[in-house]
Amino acid sequence: MTKMTTEEAFIKVLQIHGIENAFGIIGSAFMPISDLFPKAGITFWDVAHETNGGLIADGYTRATGKMSMVVAQNGPGITGLVTPIKTAYWNHTPLLLVTPQAANKTMGQGGFQEVEQMNLFKDMVCYQEEVRDPSRMAEVLNRVIEKAIRGSAPAQINIPRDYWTQVIDIELPPIVRLERQAGGVEAINKAAKLLSEAKFPVILSGAGVVIGGAIEDCKKLAEKLDAPVCSGYQHNDSFPGSHPLAAGPLGYNGSKAAMELISKADVVLALGTRLNPFSTLPGYGIDYWPKNASIIQVDMNSDRIGLTKKSNSRNLWRCKISFTATFK
Amino acid sequence: MLTGLDHEEDDKGTVWNKEARERDRDRMSPRQAWRAIQAGMPEDVIISSDIGNNCAIGNAYPTFEKGRKYLAPGLFGPCGYGFPSILGAKIGCPNTPVIGFAGDGAFGISMNEMSSCARKEWPAITMVIFRNYQWGAEKRNSILWFDDNFVGTELDPELSFAKVANACGSKGISVKTMEETTKAIKQSCEDQKKGITTFIEVILNQELGEPFRRDAMKKPVRVAGINKSDMTPQKTNN
Numbered sequence: 001m002t003k004m005t006t007e008e009a010f011i012k013v014l015q016i017h018g019i020e021n022a023f024g025i026i027g028s029a030f031m032p033i034s035d036l037f038p039k040a041g042i043t044f045w046d047v048a049h050e051t052n053g054g055l056i057a058d059g060y061t062r063a064t065g066k067m068s069m070v071v072a073q074n075g076p077g078i079t080g081l082v083t084p085i086k087t088a089y090w091n092h093t094p095l096l097l098v099t100p101q102a103a104n105k106t107m108g109q110g111g112f113q114e115v116e117q118m119n120l121f122k123d124m125v126c127y128q129e130e131v132r133d134p135s136r137m138a139e140v141l142n143r144v145i146e147k148a149i150r151g152s153a154p155a156q157i158n159i160p161r162d163y164w165t166q167v168i169d170i171e172l173p174p175i176v177r178l179e180r181q182a183g184g185v186e187a188i189n190k191a192a193k194l195l196s197e198a199k200f201p202v203i204l205s206g207a208g209v210v211i212g213g214a215i216e217d218c219k220k221l222a223e224k225l226d227a228p229v230c231s232g233y234q235h236n237d238s239f240p241g242s243h244p245l246a247a248g249p250l251g252y253n254g255s256k257a258a259m260e261l262i263s264k265a266d267v268v269l270a271l272g273t274r275l276n277p278f279s280t281l282p283g284y285g286i287d288y289w290p291k292n293a294s295i296i297q298v299d300m301n302s303d304r305i306g307l308t309k310k311s312n313s314r315n316l317w318r319c320k321i322s323f324t325a326t327f328k
Numbered sequence: 329m330l331t332g333l334d335h336e337e338d339d340k341g342t343v344w345n346k347e348a349r350e351r352d353r354d355r356m357s358p359r360q361a362w363r364a365i366q367a368g369m370p371e372d373v374i375i376s377s378d379i380g381n382n383c384a385i386g387n388a389y390p391t392f393e394k395g396r397k398y399l400a401p402g403l404f405g406p407c408g409y410g411f412p413s414i415l416g417a418k419i420g421c422p423n424t425p426v427i428g429f430a431g432d433g434a435f436g437i438s439m440n441e442m443s444s445c446a447r448k449e450w451p452a453i454t455m456v457i458f459r460n461y462q463w464g465a466e467k468r469n470s471i472l473w474f475d476d477n478f479v480g481t482e483l484d485p486e487l488s489f490a491k492v493a494n495a496c497g498s499k500g501i502s503v504k505t506m507e508e509t510t511k512a513i514k515q516s517c518e519d520q521k522k523g524i525t526t527f528i529e530v531i532l533n534q535e536l537g538e539p540f541r542r543d544a545m546k547k548p549v550r551v552a553g554i555n556k557s558d559m560t561p562q563k564t565n566n
């Protein structure tokens with residue numbers, strides 16, 4: 001056990017996870033931590049508007065693969081983060097959302113800058129937790145960061161602001177990084193069988209291929225199967241454009257060649273994509289989604305398997321596998 | 329596939345794109361602008377995009393050899409994504425050239441960040457603003473399903489983003505031809521290395537590409553009818 005302040009505990013956990021950048025507008029509600037940023041090696045990017053701050057954080061992570069944090073004053077600073085946090089959610093961006101809350105001592109009295117910040121982000125994050133006791137600052141922050149990484153989405157820590165500047169006696173929590181699960185044996189065998197018997201397999205590569213660092217693996221697999229690769233809507237960077245098997249993006253204003261190719265597929269291998277509606281809606285009057293093809297969907301989130309697109313029921317097949325683990 | 333295409337098509341019975349071309353003969357079409365931009369883009373560039381017609385027309389143009397290079401707004405679809413997201417990309421990758429893209433309406437939502445990003449601690453970027461003086465993507469819907477009834481689709485023609493940029497301490501320029509556009513993109517990427525942020529206002533004609541949501545739109549019918557005379561004044565205590 002070590003004696004430290006709640007803000008020191010908070011900063012130490014940020015350091016353990018290598019979070020070097022924070023975006024927001026300065027406010028009294030988090031000054032005990034911003035005060036320590038320079039000492040800790042954390043850069044505070046003081047933006048002109050919280051909404052931009054959140055989107056800057058999204059851009060930072062999408063370009064680097066590293067996580068950052070977004071922080072703001074309780075109340076009106078925090079409400080400005082709704083749009084960017086939900087944006088980051090659908091960009092599958094792991095992000096630490098720090099929401100200092102009106103003080104527990106007065107919460108519920110309709111005081112200054114008071115709003116229900118947990119309800120506000122309920123539908124915007126993959127995980128949220130409020131610190132219920134000052135001694136739990138490090139534990140909760142560590143869990144929230146882990147959850148953001150596991151869920152590849154924003155996660156929120158809500159902190160009653162009167163929990164800062166308290167002395168606690170704690171042990172810093174350990175990092176528990178999970179390896180992503182590979183698909184089950186049965187699922188992988190079925191996928192292999194479908195693909196080896198396919199007459200015209202087509203790969204659809206999505207954001208997960210970028211986020212999972214699996215572009216090389218996707219390329220190898222495409223070459224092995226001699227399968228053209230379509231990209232998901234707005235994920236033009238999920239396959240090398242100069243590769244002979246690259247077909248371009250599907251969806252709104254996408255590539256006609258990609259649409260025509262996938263429409264002929266008898267097996268679609270959908271990698272790192274939830275098959276969102278914008279990647280599957282008709283474009284240029286071409287209703288390209290191959291309704292009778294077998295779909296092999298690979299997504300880190302099993303809730304999204306088969307959510308939007310079904311294969312014919314005989315071949316309907318589900319799996320939850322990670323990209324790299326599967327192809328190597 | 330797109331290289332030969334210069335102009336946007338009108339649906340049967342509509343004339344917006346044809347008239348837009350005739351109205352501003354000396355201005356670039358969105359596709360001409362995109363081609364000029366592509367000709368000037370450095371290798372290894374990270375680009376962002378926004379929700380809007382011009383950005384969407386460009387959606388099929390960029391290809392990349394590596395991942396984490398294309399930051400489009402994604403499925404939540406917020407206008408105002410292109411500018412802040414490219415700032416974040418540059419903060420994370422200070423030695424990589426970056427170019428942000430947004431329509432003039434969407435850029436307006438995020439432009440308060442012009443007041444923070446010119447400070448010397450912030451890395452330099454290039455930001456392209458597609459200037460067509462309209463909330464184009466929504467305007468296309470009014471053309472196709474609402475008989476050209478343009479409610480809330482017009483932007484301020486007097487506003488100069490280039491001047492605002494200069495006033496913020498960045499470099500602001502306005503380009504009208506393909507040649508100028510390619511040159512400005514190249515120059516701005518060189519300038520990023522010297523810490524100079526450039527906002528390029530690309531002046532365009534008002535052509536509009538495919539609507540976002542053909543799937544979700546239909547022509548409304550009038551059933552009860554709406555009359556101005558039914559408006560009831562509010563009572564106040566003044």
Ligand SMILES: Cc1ncc(C[n+]2csc(CCOP(=O)(O)OP(=O)(O)O)c2C)c(N)n1
Pocket residue numbers: 379380381382383405406407408430431432433434435458460462463464465466
């Ligand atoms: C925050 C937000 N507000 C409104 C919309 C609805 N919307 C979608 S596209 C669009 C028009 C974009 O206009 P502009 O940025 O000028 O680009 P253009 O279509 O003219 O190229 C609007 C208002 C949105 N997507 N997001």
Ligand SMILES: [Mg+2]
Pocket residue numbers: 380431432433458459460461462463464
């Ligand atoms: Mg516009």
